Amino acid sequence: MSWNWQQPDWPEFRYDAAVLTSIEERFLVSSGKILGTVQHVNPVERDQFRIDLLSDEAMKTSAIEGEILDRRSVQSSLRRQFGLTPDAYPTKPREQGVAEMMVDVYSTYAEPLTHETLYRWHDMLLSHDRHLETVGAYRQHADAMQIVSGRLDRPTVHFEAPPSGQVPSEMDSYAVWFNKTAPGGSEPLPPLTRAGLSHLYFESIHPFEDGNGRLGRALAEKALAQSIGQPSLIALAFTIERERKVYYDQLERHQKTLDVTPWLEWFAATVLTAQTVTLDRVGFFIGKAHFYDQHRDKFNERQAKGIARMFREGPEGFKGGLSAENYISLTGTSRATATRDLQDLTEMGALRRTGERRYTRYWLNLEN
CATH class of the missing domain: 1.10.10.10 (Winged helix-like DNA-binding domain superfamily/Winged helix DNA-binding domain)
Incomplete structure (x- = not known):
C-alpha cells in the first residue's frame, strides 16, 4: 500500500475548487454573523463566553484522543492565562498545559507559522508527560510512526507517517506552504480549503511523538482565524468530537490519496456546523444575561x-x-x-x- 507522502507528486493535493465555492461563501457570511452577534454580549459576559468556549474546545480536542480533562481546572487555568481573576479551584499540569496552548493559539493567530511555534505548543501541551522521549521538538525515534488498532500480535495499521529522519524537511515545506497560502501570502487559498488542507497535510507528516491531532486542529483554527482577521471562536473540536469515528475514517481514507475533494467537503461542512453551534452559544449567553437581569434578586x-x-x-x-x-x-x-x-x-x-x-x-x- 502507498501512503500519500510516498506518492511522486506529494504534497500536491488535488481537489475541485468549484465544488467548494458556495460553502466558502457561507463560511464568510456566518463568520460575520458570529462576530456581529458577539458584540451584543457585554464585556464581562464576553470574557466568560471566551473562557467557556475555549474550555469546551480544550476538553473536546483532548476527548477526541481519548483523554478526559477536569473542566473546572481548565477554566481556572484559562482565567489565569487571560489575566482574569482566578477562582480558588486548583489547576492541574495536564489541564494547565492545554489551556496555555489554547490561549497561545488564540492570541498569536496572526503570526506566521514557524517551527518554534509548534515546538512551543507541543511543550505546553505535553511537558507533564514523563513517558515521551522528545517534548518540544520533532520526533527522533527510529521506529516507524504508525497509527494502529487491534491485537498486539495482529495489529491493523491505519497509517504510517514519514520516518523521523524525513520530518525536518517535510516540516520546512509545510511551514512555507502554510505561510504562503495565508491571506496576503504569495499563493492565498480560500479559508476552508486552506484550513482543511493544513490539517490533513500536518496529520500526514505526524511530526511529533504525541499530540499531533490536537496540534493539527490548532493549526486549522489558526488558519481560519487568519482568514477572518481575528480568533474564529468556533466550536470546531466540539463538533468534530461528535463525529469522531467519521473524522478518523475521513483522515484514514485521505492519507492514501492526494485526491482530497471529499475530505475538503466534509471538513468544510463540519466547520459550518461548528459555526451554527457557536451562534447558538452566543444566543445562550445573551439569553443568560437577560435572564439574570430579570430574575437576579428573586x-x-x-x-x-x-x-x-x-x-x-x-x-x-x-x-x-x-x-x-x-x-x-x-x-x-x-x-x-x-x-x-x-x-x-x-x-x-x-x-x-x-x-x-x-x-x-x-x-x-x-x-x-
Whole structure:
C-alpha cells in the first residue's frame, strides 16, 4: 500500500475548487454573523463566553484522543492565562498545559507559522508527560510512526507517517506552504480549503511523538482565524468530537490519496456546523444575561444554586430536563421544599415545566 507522502507528486493535493465555492461563501457570511452577534454580549459576559468556549474546545480536542480533562481546572487555568481573576479551584499540569496552548493559539493567530511555534505548543501541551522521549521538538525515534488498532500480535495499521529522519524537511515545506497560502501570502487559498488542507497535510507528516491531532486542529483554527482577521471562536473540536469515528475514517481514507475533494467537503461542512453551534452559544449567553437581569434578586439560596448549575450545562441543558430528584441532589433539600422551590421558579417565569408527575421536567426559560 502507498501512503500519500510516498506518492511522486506529494504534497500536491488535488481537489475541485468549484465544488467548494458556495460553502466558502457561507463560511464568510456566518463568520460575520458570529462576530456581529458577539458584540451584543457585554464585556464581562464576553470574557466568560471566551473562557467557556475555549474550555469546551480544550476538553473536546483532548476527548477526541481519548483523554478526559477536569473542566473546572481548565477554566481556572484559562482565567489565569487571560489575566482574569482566578477562582480558588486548583489547576492541574495536564489541564494547565492545554489551556496555555489554547490561549497561545488564540492570541498569536496572526503570526506566521514557524517551527518554534509548534515546538512551543507541543511543550505546553505535553511537558507533564514523563513517558515521551522528545517534548518540544520533532520526533527522533527510529521506529516507524504508525497509527494502529487491534491485537498486539495482529495489529491493523491505519497509517504510517514519514520516518523521523524525513520530518525536518517535510516540516520546512509545510511551514512555507502554510505561510504562503495565508491571506496576503504569495499563493492565498480560500479559508476552508486552506484550513482543511493544513490539517490533513500536518496529520500526514505526524511530526511529533504525541499530540499531533490536537496540534493539527490548532493549526486549522489558526488558519481560519487568519482568514477572518481575528480568533474564529468556533466550536470546531466540539463538533468534530461528535463525529469522531467519521473524522478518523475521513483522515484514514485521505492519507492514501492526494485526491482530497471529499475530505475538503466534509471538513468544510463540519466547520459550518461548528459555526451554527457557536451562534447558538452566543444566543445562550445573551439569553443568560437577560435572564439574570430579570430574575437576579428573586431567588433564594437553593434556587440560585440550582439555576447556576443548570446554566453550567450549557445550551443543551440537563439531558432530558431537570427533575425534582436532580434538584434535591443539587441543593440537599427535602422533597416538599424542592416542590415549592420549583413551583415558585415556574410561576415567576424562570423555568418552564413539561410532563406530569414522575415525568415532570424543568427547563430554563430563556428569550430567543
